[in-house]
Amino acid sequence: MGTRLEGGQRMTTAHHRVPRAVQGTFDELGPPLHEVTFVVVDLETTGNSPPGAGITEIGAVKVRGGQVLGEFHTLVDPGTPIPPFITVLTGITDQMVAGAPGIADVLPRFLEFAGGSVLVAHNAPFDVGFLKHACAQHGYAWPGSPVLDTVQLARKLLTRDEVPNYKLATLARYFRSASVPAHRALADARATVDVLHGLFERVAGFGVQTLDELIEFSAAVSSEQRRKRYLADGLPQAPGVYLFTDERGEVLYVGKSSNLRNRVRQYFTGSENRPRIREMIALAERVVPIVCATPLEAEVRELRLIAEHKPRYNRRSRFPERALWVKLTVEPFPRLSIVRRVATDGATYLGPFPGRRLAEQAIHAVHEAFPLRQCTLRLRPGRPVSPCALAGMGRCNAPCAGQESPQEYARHVAAVREAMTGDIRPLVERLLGRIERLSAAQRYEEAATHRDRLAVFVRAAARMQRVAALSGCRQLVAAAPAFDGGWEIAVVRYGRLAGATRVPPGAAPGPYLDAVLATAETVLPGPGPTPAASVEETECVLRWLEQPGVRLIEVDGTWCSPVHGAGSRWEWLRNAYATPFQPSRD
Structure with missing residues (x-):
């Protein structure tokens, strides 16, 4: 009941009016990405979450249209000592932050710098969580700016064939960032800027041109995730462990949280983009909560349940029994061997190591410092055998041939045992001397090899000595x-x-x-x-x-660590890779 107009259009009568499709204006679509100001922020902290941890450094870069508009950087006094393992990771010491301003003084300056911009961070919940807590603690209103997470965006745009993981260092290498992430706030923020621009190039292929489209694309929720939201119903708002199980009751995934309900709900929102977890959600039919008295209990229970059930969608801590140990054997002429189990034979152990390569590096470090035998023969005093080539090279005193008595050999064994459990100085001094001689001779690759072996031994011994002290x-x-x-x-x-x-x-x-x-x-x-x-x-x-x-x-x-133990070498370990071996430029 209408008249066809020129050009194929059709005019309808008033009684049969059809609503016309109207193209939205650019204002309705939101600002294009090249006009949006982004503030890319990165924090260094004393721990994983507030209030138990504080901020030690803030770095931020303001960009728009691919151009850097400004940078913000400051150390922050967290008000508490920085744990040693954080100092090793970041290089930030108590002395460095002693004269720095507190977060109460830094926060208003940062909020002014970031005001009106879109916040960007790599693993944004971590950084934004600390900033929100600081605002609440010091009476500042959180600006409520849009937040973009480069981890979440990368998971949607890059496949595992392209990158093995979504860590900042991995993405920075993939996008050929000019800045190298170094667990320092400003360097990591600059690297995140390069990653962000690389992701923008990728997302343009999906027709994303505006900020609103980018946020919608980043937070897209699959239909399977929406359908399973009911699994979070009725969960307690308490710390504990949660187990995703399938229709047969098989445990698919184990996690922990300080708030079970809120954490499980996140699996059914756009913040969950891990392909393997989405696959797990598709199979899950139930979530079993285990309420714990404290977050520490939840963390421990998670480890135990993962080791017990070995859920296929958990990646870490599933097979603690596969870890390797370096064992100083108990026999007339002890030696070092790699084993999977700790026995009740009174032997001394070092580890655990995640793989054989690292265990072998630790053994090589010992053999470079002490003439411990490397053969696997069962030697008995008074029954000599022909010495091997190492004896001719001066790297073994040939106890097998009777050239060294059990008492003389026992001195080397005692030194090795002491390096593993107490005083590490003789081993370190001998290897550092060898490294210096090789470097002076411009044999830099060999020097780096010995350095790496020493670093593996120091890390393993420091870890073992800390754990053994409490276990005693x-x-x-x-x-x-x-x-x-x-x-x-x-x-x-x-x-x-x-x-x-x-x-x-x-x-x-x-x-x-x-x-x-x-x-x-x-x-x-x-x-x-x-x-x-x-x-x-x-x-x-x-x-x-x-x-x-x-x-x-x-x-x-007695809960204490050895005065001259491996833990005293953290400073060396932190600086070991700071300056690579290279020829002099004089």
């Missing part, structure tokens, strides 16, 4: 301040978390302490340096104990 205590009881003003109490026996409880704000801690001690797990020590728990579990407990404000209630045993 029959019982340790400590309390840490909770976020709400209460206390978290942990009972640790032989390095294993045996009990945990939470004291509400204002409550007397005595009854809670008595109750957790009475109900704590009975722990019987086994063999080796970690007699009752995995190394990962004991390290979790150590990180908790090293938090600011933790108070020791009881220590049954």
